[in-house]
């Protein structure tokens with residue numbers, strides 16, 4: 001591992017460890033002493049795909065108002081000034097805005113910030129893989145929701161499969177170990193049978209995978225309907241009929257995770273929630289979400305929003321600093337409400353590993369290494 005990568009991991013680990021103390025203090029006292037662990041930047045809502053399940057592309061922005069490369073690099077420097085060491089870049093399809101993301105990635109690399117880029121992989125070729133690795137991207141999160149036929153059908157694009165296969169090969173052959181790839185899988189009623197084949201595919205390609213349950217973005221469905229009723233209206237919601245098979249497969253994932261923690265990146269506790277997510281949605285609603293103390297989200301126009309569901313702007317990085325926005329009274333007021341959030345989402349907050357998750361996974365990794 002080179003020194004730069006070591007510094008990035010160190011910076012992130014220190015901030016993460018600090019957050020384990022600062023977030024509970026902030027939550028209990030309602031006085032924000034926390035620093036975000038990660039900033040997520042949605043570069044653009046535009047995309048070259050029209051995936052069946054995607055909500056982002058249904059709310060287009062005025063692209064002329066999107067952040068410029070200079071504005072993006074500026075907020076990244078402000079992240080470093082605040083001690084934030086992780087940047088997640090997503091979209092829409094971020095590679096449609098290559099100049100913009102490269103400016104942000106270079107600034108992040110210069111300041112020791114770990115950078116992940118989420119992509120459908122269709123626009124990656126040899127030149128861009130090398131360019132991204134040179135700029136300092138640390139990991140690519142590539143979307144894969146099934147084997148070839150299912151992936152192309154769900155993602156409604158013939159390049160959805162070949163792009164992923166090609167990108168995995170290019171990262172292996174051309175990035176010189178500077179950048180690694182992982183897969184993102186959206187669990188839904190149309191790809192249950194593909195879960196285990198894709199886990200195998202990931203293994204064959206030497207990459208990890210993370211599972212996220214399909215979000216309907218329809219809280220009304222979730223609050224008022226049963227699993228069978230939702231599935232009748234939404235063909236991506238896991239049906240009551242398929243639930244036993246789905247639950248069995250998630251149990252297999254949990255067993256795999258325990259045996260080889262690096263293969264599946266979800267925590268075991270998240271996988272347990274994932275298993276019952278579609279059954280009785282209301283029962284999954286918890287009353288605590290610390291997301292607003294841990295993560296910051298920046299939309300394509302530069303608005304800082306507390307999470308992708310609470311989209312009320314807390315300020316804009318075009319005219320304000322991240323620090324000023326993060327510690328504003330307005331943000332603090334909203335944080336208190338978010339702590340009592342009772343929306344059902346399986347996003348950032350529930351996937352966040354606790355110290356116990358990290359310790360258990362660490363112990364499992366050591367055990368797997370020692371005992372095979």
Ligand SMILES: C[S@@+](CC[C@H](N)C(=O)[O-])C[C@H]1O[C@@H](n2cnc3c(N)ncnc32)[C@H](O)[C@@H]1O
Pocket residue numbers: 047053054055056090091092093094118119120141142143184185186212213214215216
């Ligand atoms: C919005 S996409 C943007 C990045 C890139 N275009 C891609 O597809 O990877 C970010 C991630 O959200 C996932 N996603 C999209 N719609 C979703 C939904 N309804 N529920 C859960 N995840 C979803 C995608 O599969 C992808 O992994």
Ligand code: SF4
Pocket residue numbers: 047048049050051054055056057091092093120155
């Ligand atoms: S590729 Fe990503 S952003 Fe584009 S439609 Fe699919 S999920 Fe949405």
Ligand code: SF4
Pocket residue numbers: 289290291307308309310338341342343344345346347348349
């Ligand atoms: S539970 Fe989800 S929707 Fe609610 S505040 Fe947390 S991240 Fe946002």
